[in-house]
Amino acid sequence: MFVLSQIEHNLPMPPHLLNQPLVDAIKAELERLFLDKVVANLGLCVSVYDIRSVEGGFIFPGEGCSTYKVSFRLLMFRPFVGEVLVGKISGYDEKGLHVSLDFFSDICIPGHLMQYGTARALDGRWMLKTEDGDELYLDIDDEGSIKGDGLGLLAWWAADEEEGEEVEAEE
Amino acid sequence: MKIEKANAGFLTNFEVLDFLRSRGAKTDPMGCLGAVAASECKVYEYLLKTPACNQTRESINEFVTRCESFKLTNADKLNVINWRPSSAADAYAMLEECGKRFSKDERGEARDEDERVEEFLEIVKEVFPPPPPKPEEMTE
Structure with a gap:
């Protein structure tokens, strides 16, 4: 019924979250992006399971936010064929x-x-x-x-x- | 977004329940505010109504070791752990080609499939605690 899916995402961190610790801010942003949404070919996202790595923090020219390369696992609702x-x-x-x-x-x-x-x-x-x-x-x-x-x-x-x-x- | 592994592992209902509980999910609608999202609370409430509500890590481990002789696939085990079959009809629905596979024992000798299903259900009954009575049954 539930599976974990490992995903890597380039996450722009909006400046208003900079007052929080980085991991909390990333988690909040990931939840805003994925929670309770259906990701194509993956299923319905129930929860952010864990954050495995955070890299970068680049500020691209012309942008007011830093972009992190985040690898995380989502808890997805995806039944398999034959499941009860x-x-x-x-x-x-x-x-x-x-x-x-x-x-x-x-x-x-x-x-x-x-x-x-x-x-x-x-x-x-x-x-x-x-x-x-x-x-x-x-x-x-x-x-x-x-x-x-x-x-x-x-x-x-x-x-x-x-x-x-x-x-x-x-x- | 790049999907590194679409399937990084299956979780049983119990593990999901345990995870949500550790994050602070509660059935109380007001208690949910802030700590976890409303959608997570709904999943938590649904799982509390399944047999996963009173399983433990130990009971699942015990089940996996004790049912080794039945040569179940992972999908079969997942179904059984999630739904705790209590009758032969349940077992036939949850185990693929149950009749054919249960007609032989671990040494490949012919066995009566009904007996073997009963044996299997007995293990399930012993290992997993029975589901708590439903509220309406308790009031009767």
């Missing part, structure tokens, strides 16, 4: 389900990636028809886990072990 995540359903539409992990809510599970037999009910909710003809509904605020090729609610598994295994077998 547990989140809450925050909504649904004709394309699929929207799932929220509290801090990250941009997860969409399209209908064709749900388990075999999942279809939309008349009232618009998504449901799974089991082999015995039971209808299991996916409701807002239900908890479930996302898998590479399917989705199930924790409650289905907790409620009935047998049924849980059946759901698994259908994948």
